[in-house]
Amino acid sequence: MQYKWVALSNTTIGVLMASINGTIIIISLPAIFRGININPLAPSSFQYLLWILMGYNVVTATLLVTFGRLSDMFGRVRLYNLGFAIFTIGSILLFITPNTGSLGAIELILFRIVQGIGGAFLFANSAAIITDAFPHTERGKALGINQIAALAGSLVGLILGGILSTINWRYIFLVSVPVGLLGTVWSYIKLKELTQPDRTQKIDWAGNSTFGIGLILILLGVTYGIMPYGSSQLGWNNPWVISSMVIGTGLLTSFIFIERKVKYPMFRLELFKIRMFAAGNIASMLRSFAYGGLMIMLIIFLQGIWLPIHGYSFSETPFWAGIYMIPLMIGFVAMGPISGWLSDRYGSRFLATLGMVIVGLGFIALTTIPYDFAYPEFATIIFFMGLGNGMFASPNTASIMNSVPRKYRGSASGMRATLQNSGQTASLALFFTIVIIALSYYLPTALSTAVTQAGAPVLSQYVNKVPVTGALFAAFLGYDPVKAILSTIPPSIAAQIPTSAIHVMEQRTWFSTAIAPAFISALREAFYISGGMTFVAAAVSALRGKVKIAEEEE
Structure with missing residues (x-):
């Protein structure tokens, strides 16, 4: 060969x-x-x-x-x-x-x-x-x-x-x-x-260091930027994310100047x-x-x-x-x-x-x-x-x-x-x-409307607080999001939900149709x-x- x-x-x-x-x-x-x-x-x-x-x-x-x-x-x-x-x-x-x-x-x-x-x-x-x-x-x-x-x-x-x-x-x-x-x-x-x-x-130790650390900081900032922070669904306002992006950008900018000066870039x-x-x-x-x-x-x-x-x-x-x-x-x-x-x-x-x-x-x-x-x-x-x-x-x-x-x-x-x-x-x-x-803009209203139409308006105040990332990744990972939502409801509230409403919400099409x-x-x-x-x-x-x-x- x-x-x-x-x-x-x-x-x-x-x-x-x-x-x-x-x-x-x-x-x-x-x-x-x-x-x-x-x-x-x-x-x-x-x-x-x-x-x-x-x-x-x-x-x-x-x-x-x-x-x-x-x-x-x-x-x-x-x-x-x-x-x-x-x-x-x-x-x-x-x-x-x-x-x-x-x-x-x-x-x-x-x-x-x-x-x-x-x-x-x-x-x-x-x-x-x-x-x-x-x-x-x-x-x-x-x-x-x-x-x-x-x-x-x-x-x-x-x-x-x-x-x-x-x-x-x-x-x-x-x-x-x-x-x-x-x-x-x-x-x-x-x-x-x-x-x-x-x-x-x-x-090129200087170039390797500034490039590696700078790119890591930017990619870390990007990664944590799509994670929830405080009451926000995203982390772009997280001071750590902002600092990471700013410092990373600064290091990559300095990297460009370093590479133009060193003998073996x-x-x-x-x-x-x-x-x-x-x-x-x-x-x-x-x-x-x-x-x-x-x-x-x-x-x-x-x-x-x-x-x-x-x-x-x-x-x-x-x-x-x-x-x-x-x-x-x-x-x-x-x-x-x-x-x-x-x-x-x-x-x-x-x-x-x-x-x-x-x-x-x-x-x-x-x-x-x-x-x-x-x-x-x-x-x-x-x-x-x-x-x-x-x-x-x-x-x-x-x-x-x-x-x-x-x-x-x-x-x-x-x-x-x-x-x-x-x-x-x-x-x-x-x-x-x-x-x-x-x-994050549409999901609370969509879920609130969906539970009301299903016959469980008492759940509206709870589904409004469902994290977008949680709902998104529940479906992505093959978990039934409805069961996850119902598991977080206090027993006293769960007792008020009609059986017919639970039956509607546990249908596999209900959550998917609500967020679609x-x-x-x-x-x-x-x-x-x-x-x-x-x-x-x-x-x-x-x-x-x-x-x-x-x-x-x-």
């Missing part, structure tokens, strides 16, 4: 494993919380829920540039191999999580951070290893296959998590171990350095003088910002509203939400290799730009569907959005990696992945913020904003210029 195919197959396994793990936990959260005896609806548990969901992304986004830079110094394959090993160790630790309760939740978060460190090594180096192994006439195709594995892994994780969590929650972490062991051994045996590491360079700002590199990365970040939160929002919408309305129990909705998202994966898988192959021959600009236009039109189309939509219409829209993303992803990555000299590919790969992952984390915050703000109009209105606002950012990404992509292959200039 030619080495280039060895490199592609190994890096594809690594990306597939990391991306499966990134989403398998979403579906398995109810089983995990039950397994460690944590009530996901308790106010103190929301921070655990959020950190288990977002902690992995925060860690990978923070470390990608640093690891990419270290790879140029010490060898891409060496650090990629290390990433496989660390990720596998993290998976084993998660499987054997020893404690329960709050301590068990903290252990899960810490072990996910270990996985995130390994994932950062994998993501930072996979594109650079493929770029080194393949000639520029085949890179688009190879990167297309690699990126298909990333998206396919995300959706496979949703389905696999639904299956394994019904057996034992620990199995969702164990599934990564044999793959990780195989990948670790195979990468150490088969992968080889094609670029001589430059060990004469020194680590970790973030090579001069690469942004390359038009194709700059345009490709900015377009990618805008695309991630617009699109990164889409999947989880659609899953929450399916789990909390559409599936219950169509007869699915809350315990079944996590699994079926993954099934109904498959058209998005099919669209990406269908177009990814084709667009990569075409970009090798005709360039990236037209394909990547057209892909973003298609995704933007998809967002606009999503604003037209009602909350009780016909599934074929929904499936068609997300299928074409998958096509558009497949049309953008591999040509855009190929153009970025082709535009930089060989010796800087580790740094370039880390920079590309950092901007992409940071955009995705910010996208989650954007979607959650829009949805929570809209629901407010939720779909919030989603439409988010879709309009995301559609606008996607069209901007298309415009930036069109400015990338003609094909540029760095080797031809060396």
Whole structure:
């Protein structure tokens, strides 16, 4: 077997494993919380829920540039191999999580951070290893296959998590171990350095510190900004969040000045003088910002509203939400290799730009569907959005990696992945913020009206106080929100509720129908904003210029 195919197959396994793990936990959260005896609806548990969901992304986004830079110094394959090993160790630790309760939740978060460190090594180096192994006439195709594995892994994780969590929650972490062991051994045996590491360079400690701390503070601020604070449904007025965002922004601003002065910068700002590199990365970040939160929002919408309305129990909705998202994966898988192959021959600009236009039109189309939509219409829209993303992803990555000299590919790969992952984390915050703000305005009235119509007006004063995040995540986690609401009512009040009213409210369609109009209105606002950012990404992509292959200039 030619080495280039060895490199592609190994890096594809690594990306597939990391991306499966990134989403398998979403579906398995109810089983995990039950397994460690944590009530996901308790106010103190929301921070655990959020950190288990977002902690992995925060860690990978923070470390990608640093690891990419270290790879140029010490060898891409060496650090990629290390990433496989660390990720596998993290998976084993998660499987054997020893404690329960709050301590068990903290252990899960810490072990996910270990996985995130390994994932950062994998993501930072996979594109650079493929770029080194393949000639520029085949890179688009190879990167297309690699990126298909990333998206396919995300959706496979949703389905696999639904299956394994019904057996034992620990199995969702164990599934990564044999793959990780195989990948670790195979990468150490088969992968080889094609670029001589430059060990004469020194680590940019000032740049690493300001960038790492600054980005962590901003991502922490974003994470806690979507958590309740005091009487507010969101935490953007939390002094800690404001301070974190201000200090983080200040550190990143100082980082830019530091990188222009030090002899061996970790973030090579001069690469942004390359038009194709700059345009490709900015377009990618805008695309991630617009699109990164889409999947989880659609899953929450399916789990909390559409599936219950169509007869699915809350315990079944996590699994079926993954099934109904498959058209998005099919669209990406269908177009990814084709667009990569075409970009090798005709360039990236037209394909990547057209892909973003298609995704933007998809967002606009999503604003037209009602909350009780016909599934074929929904499936068609997300299928074409998958096509558009497949049309953008591999040509855009190929153009970025082709535009930089060989010796800087580790740094370039880390920079590309950092901007992409940071955009995705910010996208989650954007979607959650829009949805929570809209629901905090509409939800109290909607629930008060719903309980009155059900025959239990005495509950109005209680449902008005239901936290938006609690209601949202109850449906998302597959818990019946009505039972959670009724469990908080004083016995004297509960005794006044007619049996007929309780029967109405316990119907699986009642809560979903009550919150559906407010939720779909919030989603439409988010879709309009995301559609606008996607069209901007298309415009930036069109400015990338003609094909540029760095080797031809060396």
